[in-house]
Amino acid sequence: xxxxxxxxxxxxxxxxxxxxxxxxxxxxxxxxxxxxxxxxxxxxxxxxxxxxxxxxxxxxxxxxxxxxxxxxxxxxxxxxxxxxxxxxxxxxxxxxxxxxxxxxxxxxxxxxxxxxxxxxxxxxxxxxxxxxxxxxxxxxxxxxxxxxxxxxxxxxxxxxxxxxxxxxxxxxxxxxxxxxxxxxxxxxxxxxxxxxxxxxxxxxxxxxxxxxxxxxxxxxxxxxxxxxxxxxxxxxxxxxxxxxxxxxxxxxxxxxxxxxxxxxxxxxxxxxxxxxxxxxxxxxxxxxxxxxxxxxxxxxxxxxxxxxxxxxxxxxxxxxxxxxxxxxxxxxxxxxxxxxxxxxxxxxxxxxxxxxxxxxxxxxxxxxxxxxxxxxxxxxxxxxxxxxxxxxxxxxxxxxxxxxxxxxxxxxxxxxxxxxxxxxxxxxxxx
Ligand code: AMP
Ligand code: GLY
Numbered sequence: 001x002x003x004x005x006x007x008x009x010x011x012x013x014x015x016x017x018x019x020x021x022x023x024x025x026x027x028x029x030x031x032x033x034x035x036x037x038x039x040x041x042x043x044x045x046x047x048x049x050x051x052x053x054x055x056x057x058x059x060x061x062x063x064x065x066x067x068x069x070x071x072x073x074x075x076x077x078x079x080x081x082x083x084x085x086x087x088x089x090x091x092x093x094x095x096x097x098x099x100x101x102x103x104x105x106x107x108x109x110x111x112x113x114x115x116x117x118x119x120x121x122x123x124x125x126x127x128x129x130x131x132x133x134x135x136x137x138x139x140x141x142x143x144x145x146x147x148x149x150x151x152x153x154x155x156x157x158x159x160x161x162x163x164x165x166x167x168x169x170x171x172x173x174x175x176x177x178x179x180x181x182x183x184x185x186x187x188x189x190x191x192x193x194x195x196x197x198x199x200x201x202x203x204x205x206x207x208x209x210x211x212x213x214x215x216x217x218x219x220x221x222x223x224x225x226x227x228x229x230x231x232x233x234x235x236x237x238x239x240x241x242x243x244x245x246x247x248x249x250x251x252x253x254x255x256x257x258x259x260x261x262x263x264x265x266x267x268x269x270x271x272x273x274x275x276x277x278x279x280x281x282x283x284x285x286x287x288x289x290x291x292x293x294x295x296x297x298x299x300x301x302x303x304x305x306x307x308x309x310x311x312x313x314x315x316x317x318x319x320x321x322x323x324x325x326x327x328x329x330x331x332x333x334x335x336x337x338x339x340x341x342x343x344x345x346x347x348x349x350x351x352x353x354x355x356x357x358x359x360x361x362x363x364x365x366x367x368x369x370x371x372x373x374x375x376x377x378x379x380x381x382x383x384x385x386x387x388x389x390x391x392x393x394x395x396x397x398x399x400x401x402x403x404x405x406x407x408x409x410x411x412x413x414x415x416x417x418x419x420x421x422x423x424x425x426x427x428x429x430x431x
Contacts, residue, residue, distance in 0.1 A: 002026060003025055014300070022305045031049075031056055034368045053075055057084060076288050079096035093289070105285070106124045118249060121187045135165060143188055144168055145184040190276060192212075192420060194212050194237050197291055198269050201312070201314070201317065202264040203319075204255075205252060207243070209323075209325050211232060212233075212421070213230070214229045214231065228291065229293075230414055230418075231296070246281045249281060255269070268289050297395075301329075329390070329394070333386075334382075337382055339410065345409070348408045348410060350382070353406065362387070363383050368383065387402060
């Protein structure tokens, strides 16, 4: 079969790499892909932007694509699944209506409230009804979020009331374009975060391996929020008991509620949860897609054929399949461009990729491009060095061994990916 992967980041490189390993798959097209997908066996890039849904549909029809898997949120929110399905093509992801869970934080918060999902207390505002007095009466820190899509950057954790007001006004006046016309202000939650990502077929939920992302730019969880600077899988904070709570208190009620509201959900469904001291999994957000960079360490551990799981989901049979996982842990370290997340420096030559390719693990590409025989940086997050190990500590050593071979001007990365899991492992190994 021929598979189309929509997107061009690290997540899509991992998806294309994984799908191409299936003996059922003859060809994988990636739109638009990157320098990494361009060199994978059986994989070719197609020069169509991920949000150009009309051209993607034409490409899929002309090239007899059997199955499309959508990476990023933008085409989902634009209705790629609705359009492909109307044309009789199989496309894995939620419809535009179901994708609103990620596309609008105000919609999502109202959904959580309606269905009594555990989440932070909140209010929504527009510039017209903004209430500075209310802000001054709230406990700090507070969290300010742009309503719409802002590539993971539309969230400000404010330590003073003045910062809340400043961040709100910046959003109202166009810092994130139309995405900030409405904002959500919510209570700051304590706890440890985890990414809980599942495949959903409208009714059934097949949880994938757990993972944890590192949203802040710098080592020690310092600096601004980013799209994610590294991830590992599994996340030991999700104990079997917490896994069960997330399924029963978050995932299953959400999938049931979406179906009951007439917007049944098919696709990857990603709950960002903050697990508090009582083990309550408070929902921070839902994403209507696989995580980036969580996909890289999760898929490197997946032993099952992803195309079979996706087909089962499209046919409403997820209750009949199981996903097999490598029992080892995986760590992925993101190498970002200088200036990321504000203004990434593009066009820098990347050194060391050939040497890294001879080592265990896999360097997934994100913002890269081939030009005149060289691989250049072409986005904020450039690469994700991903490796397996018997423990998170071992996987981390192997991932940083890859990182140490790679260099480009301005390269930024965190030196502590997996630190919470490593600290847990160290506590367990010291009597
Ligand atoms: P979001 O896009 O809503 O997931 O927010 C991005 C990041 O900001 C999350 O991954 C958290 O690290 C942090 N964050 C968001 N909301 C809260 C909250 N209510 N309390 C504490 N941290 C939060
Ligand atoms: N890594 C966070 C996300 O994919 O939204």
